[in-house]
Amino acid sequence: MSDSSTKDRGQKPLIEGRVPAAELRARSEALFMSIGDGAIATDEFGKITRVNAAGLKILGFKEHELIGEWFPSKIVAVDEFDQPLNLIDRPITQTFLTGKSVSKRMYYRTKSGDVKPVFVTTAPIILKKRPIGAIEVFRDITVENEIDRMKSEFISLASHQLRTPLSAIKTYSHMLIEGFMGELEPAQKKALQTVVIATNRMNELISTLLNITRIESGSISVAPKPTNIQKVVEEIIKELAHTASAKSITLTLESTTNQLSLRTDALIVKEILTNLVSNAIKYTPEGGKVNIRLVGKGQRLTVSITDTGIGIPEHAQDQIFTKFFRAANVVRRETSGTGLGLYLVKGLADQIGAKVWFKSVENQGSTFYVSLPRDSFKAEHVVRPPDE
Amino acid sequence: MAKILIVEDDTDLNAAYKLILERDNHTVKSAFNGQEALEVLKSFEPDLILLDLLMPIMGGLEFLQNYELHKKHPNVKVLIFTNMENSPEVSEAYKLGAHRAIIKSWTAPQNLTRVINDALAEKRGVTA
Numbered sequence: 139m140s141d142s143s144t145k146d147r148g149q150k151p152l153i154e155g156r157v158p159a160a161e162l163r164a165r166s167e168a169l170f171m172s173i174g175d176g177a178i179a180t181d182e183f184g185k186i187t188r189v190n191a192a193g194l195k196i197l198g199f200k201e202h203e204l205i206g207e208w209f210p211s212k213i214v215a216v217d218e219f220d221q222p223l224n225l226i227d228r229p230i231t232q233t234f235l236t237g238k239s240v241s242k243r244m245y246y247r248t249k250s251g252d253v254k255p256v257f258v259t260t261a262p263i264i265l266k267k268r269p270i271g272a273i274e275v276f277r278d279i280t281v282e283n284e285i286d287r288m289k290s291e292f293i294s295l296a297s298h299q300l301r302t303p304l305s306a307i308k309t310y311s312h313m314l315i316e317g318f319m320g321e322l323e324p325a326q327k328k329a330l331q332t333v334v335i336a337t338n339r340m341n342e343l344i345s346t347l348l349n350i351t352r353i354e355s356g357s358i359s360v361a362p363k364p365t366n367i368q369k370v371v372e373e374i375i376k377e378l379a380h381t382a383s384a385k386s387i388t389l390t391l392e393s394t395t396n397q398l399s400l401r402t403d404a405l406i407v408k409e410i411l412t413n414l415v416s417n418a419i420k421y422t423p424e425g426g427k428v429n430i431r432l433v434g435k436g437q438r439l440t441v442s443i444t445d446t447g448i449g450i451p452e453h454a455q456d457q458i459f460t461k462f463f464r465a466a467n468v469v470r471r472e473t474s475g476t477g478l479g480l481y482l483v484k485g486l487a488d489q490i491g492a493k494v495w496f497k498s499v500e501n502q503g504s505t506f507y508v509s510l511p512r513d514s515f516k517a518e519h520v521v522r523p524p525d526e
Numbered sequence: 527m528a529k530i531l532i533v534e535d536d537t538d539l540n541a542a543y544k545l546i547l548e549r550d551n552h553t554v555k556s557a558f559n560g561q562e563a564l565e566v567l568k569s570f571e572p573d574l575i576l577l578d579l580l581m582p583i584m585g586g587l588e589f590l591q592n593y594e595l596h597k598k599h600p601n602v603k604v605l606i607f608t609n610m611e612n613s614p615e616v617s618e619a620y621k622l623g624a625h626r627a628i629i630k631s632w633t634a635p636q637n638l639t640r641v642i643n644d645a646l647a648e649k650r651g652v653t654a
Contacts, residue, residue, distance in 0.1 A: 294613050298580060301609035301631035306538045309546075312634045318545060334634075341631050 175277040182271050184209045196278050198249035214247040233260040233272045255279045293351045300344050308337045346478050353485040360489050365404040374412050382419050388427045395434030401513045410486050413479045414443045414506045422447035440509045449500040459484040527551040528573040528646050533563040535581040546635045560584030579608045579615050595623035603645045
């Protein structure tokens with residue numbers, strides 16, 4: 139390398155002590171400006187001190203239009219219906235209030251009035267242990283959103299195509315059983331009932347796959363409403379009573395609280411509890427017991443499902459919420475499971491801020507616990523990473 | 527009993543629904559897409575329409591737009607029979623005046639007749 143090239147700006151030594159202060163500032167400025175995602179820095183009052191090139195490009199502003207402006211008033215965040223977000227719901231405000239890093243999917247209204255979906259992460263800028271402002275990094279996720287939309291559309295179509303032949307199989311099997319085409323022999327009826335049970339299982343599988351894909355693509359919608367949890371459990375018991383009585387299993391409900399109402403998505407709670415109760419019935423031998431218990435404590439309500447079933451072997455206990463996992467004692471007894479049920483339960487619980495755990499002793503039984511927040515709307519503020 | 531129009535492109539399902547409903551003494555006509563349905567409706571005013579959404583030539587949504595359920599046929603009940611759950615198409619069908627949406631692959635014949643009888647009862651002002 140020649141002498142002249144080492145004098146170039148880019149070839150200066152990397153040890154900071156040897157670089158003049160002005161040069162260091164210029165380098166940090168260049169570094170900030172070159173970040174590929176949009177970046178905006180503010181002082182401790184929320185006034186914009188710096189915006190990089192990518193940020194200006196996404197928002198359509200010129201640098202001088204933003205510098206010195208109060209961040210939340212100049213950069214307008216809106217929801218998907220173009221309604222401005224409350225100041226308190228904006229990540230930058232959350233970072234100022236909590237001193238923590240916050241991420242959120244939302245929309246920015248650009249200078250020209252367009253609404254762009256963005257994924258935003260804000261963090262406090264700390265100097266000598268003191269916050270001196272905040273930095274926000276954001277990127278345009280129009281393409282990601284479009285891919286998500288196409289993915290959901292594909293799933294919806296695929297599930298439709300899978301269900302269409304099932305509809306005909308199920309309808310005609312029922313018609314044969316009900317004597318539409320003449321009375322059948324008991325053995326023939328029994329054979330058709332097996333067909334119906336198999337189509338029901340196939341239907342459940344399609345629904346499970348559909349739900350899992352929704353969770354994984356982040357396209358599941360949570361609609362919290364006032365919900366009486368006892369009513370939800372009673373409905374589940376009614377629906378599963380037949381399955382339980384076919385195995386002479388006693389299915390009971392015990393409530394130790396009168397504060398049974400909470401704000402949550404009833405359909406998601408029902409899906410979670412149905413999975414757990416039907417597992418309890420499935421893995422409990424004939425003549426056993428399944429008890430559902432409701433316990434209220436502070437800001438949470440816990441539903442526990444205790445069975446006298448085959449239990450989960452100790453060595454398998456840390457894996458049971460894993461996708462496709464099935465414990466060895468289960469595989470030996472029952473071949474029809476998919477290993478997706480508990481994975482789905484866990485995924486759905488995360489959506490509504492619920493916690494799921496269990497205690498189990500092999501050959502004695504298991505208890506699964508679902509602890510539900512009184513208000514799962516608050517779960518919306520949980521920071522979720524973008525789907526990569 | 528009631529007059530019912532089945533709009534379903536799957537010929538097997540269409541025939542099955544017809545058999546089931548005729549056994550309940552309903553008067554049933556069949557169409558295999560939205561356009562055929564509009565044709566049948568020129569000479570047949572049903573009490574209830576059983577409507578699939580995904581069909582060739584003219585789907586269920588386009589049929590509802592053309593039929594102008596709200597405006598011209600406020601007394602006709604439309605039951606959506608689809609295998610798409612929670613899809614934007616189903617929400618759209620509700621906006622266009624559909625009464626209920628049912629997942630086909632979950633529905634056994636007893637349920638079909640029950641759902642239809644419930645819808646017809648509501649129409650006559652009987653509380654279900």
